[in-house]
Amino acid sequence: MWTTKRGFQILFYLLLLSVLVLSLLPIDQPDFSPNDKVNHLLAYGVLMVSGYLAHRHLVLAALIVILFGVLVELLQGLTSYRMFSFADMVADCAGVALGCAVILAAKPIIKKIRQER
Template identity: 45%
Template sequence: MDISPPPLAAAQAVPSLRLAHVWWSIGFVLVATVLVLSLIPDPPQLKEDPSNWSGHLSAYGVLMAWFARLVPPARRPLAALLLIAMGVGVEFLQGMTGYRSFDPTDMLANSCGVMLGWLASPPRLPSGLVAVERLLLRRPA
């Protein structure tokens, strides 16, 4: 009996998702939410974290973890670069608003969030989307 693990490529492949359009739509809503919260005059903030590093880490971490479940492993570096570019672009836009400030340390926090999201992605942590699809698409008895 062969008990060897599956080949690495098979373990890292993106599963076939029947609701991929829904998952991608949710991802773009998440991106839009981050953009809006990044550009409104007075966004919600934790009193315990005046620099808002936790907000940056969690926002960009969630985005990366989400999209890493939707793209093949070979495309994850591109997804990470796009999210990092978004974080850099947002900082420049904030500097142009007059009511928000440009902060290079926020760029670093955003980038660290992307890396944390990548670490929380398959195969290290399961995707879960296939299981959710099974629940949503099961036929009533």
């Protein structure tokens, strides 16, 4: 039977796969780009929120997304056309923190809406 949680799990893992593929494609980009760091921040913020919706556990979702970011950077370091970037990992972690902040800010609002029903 299809459930909302199952739908969020599918979405989360599809997003992880999409980020992995996009992160390993060869591209021509400077070593450090502010736009690149914003992209990391937003992508990993979305991954964090979707991971939380999929697993309903803040720490577990954060751990999965952070470890995924480290894995992606390690895999990029193994390619001849991408490079390992500590700055990208910092931006990934900032995205996870942003996602956590969004989740924590939204929780009381969602709880209040549910109580009014």
